[in-house]
């Protein structure tokens with residue numbers, strides 16, 4: 296976490312001529328083999344990227360490679376009804392819109408008003424104005440749209456431990472154990488809302504950029520305890536360099552064996568720390 300981190304970026308696929316955009320950059324960059332149109336360049340070229348014509352024209356979205364993983368794990372199909380329950384600034388909403396194509400049925404929710412408008416602007420300026428946006432509390436969505444969506448992403452607000460840098464006190468000055476506990480409470484409610492909003496047979500992906508087991512495995516365990524036989528956790532097959540399995544115990548808490556199907560991404564020279572878990576809401580067939 297002390298070393299300079301490569302800069303991840305995606306060429307916006309919803310805009311015409313996406314294939315040529317990367318060729319206009321005049322510094323070295325490398326493609327990420329698991330996502331078309333995704334790249335990294337060296338930290339020393341960050342400013343060249345941000346000053347490039349492609350970036351200023353809105354053809355490029357800067358996004359850490361770890362943050363590109365949750366939409367891939369959600370695997371939306373073009374005809375799905377998709378909900379992004381904590382959406383601003385819109386990195387993953389945009390990625391979902393690109394994966395599903397123009398006109399896709401996507402609802403994006405953001406609680407904080409200023410961040411909501413930022414989300415709207417970002418979607419409009421990157422070819423995804425067709426996404427429906429709502430300035431609402433994601434925890435309440437379950438009341439209005441129970442069982443409505445095929446897939447739900449909850450990229451939860453968190454203590455952002457994965458973005459801390461030892462050389463940048465402002466990246467960790469907000470941190471406290473109390474903050475971790477407060478976020479964990481919010482995350483449990485948002486994940487419950489996500490699971491209640493998805494149809495039987497549908498998929499929910501939960502992600503954070505925190506290391507804290509309280510915000511990750513313990514939140515997943517809480518969902519298993521709350522929903523019992525109605526949900527399960529599915530394995531994630533993506534081959535990623537720094538992936539490791541989720542924890543099975545933390546302090547005095549033991550977790551269900553299924554929790555280890557979730558993935559922890561450890562930080563390295565390209566990836567920020569991330570946690571990703573894929574739930575399936577089960578369709579209960581009648582025993583007779």
Ligand SMILES: C[S@@+](CC[C@H](N)C(=O)[O-])C[C@H]1O[C@@H](n2cnc3c(N)ncnc32)[C@H](O)[C@@H]1O
Nearest residue numbers: 381382383384385386387406407432433450452
């Ligand atoms: C980790 S960020 C989301 C990042 C976003 N998914 C992306 O990839 O660009 C979490 C977001 O959730 C918002 N948020 C916090 N509490 C919320 C709630 N109860 N309902 C909806 N959004 C909430 C925060 O304001 C923040 O914008």
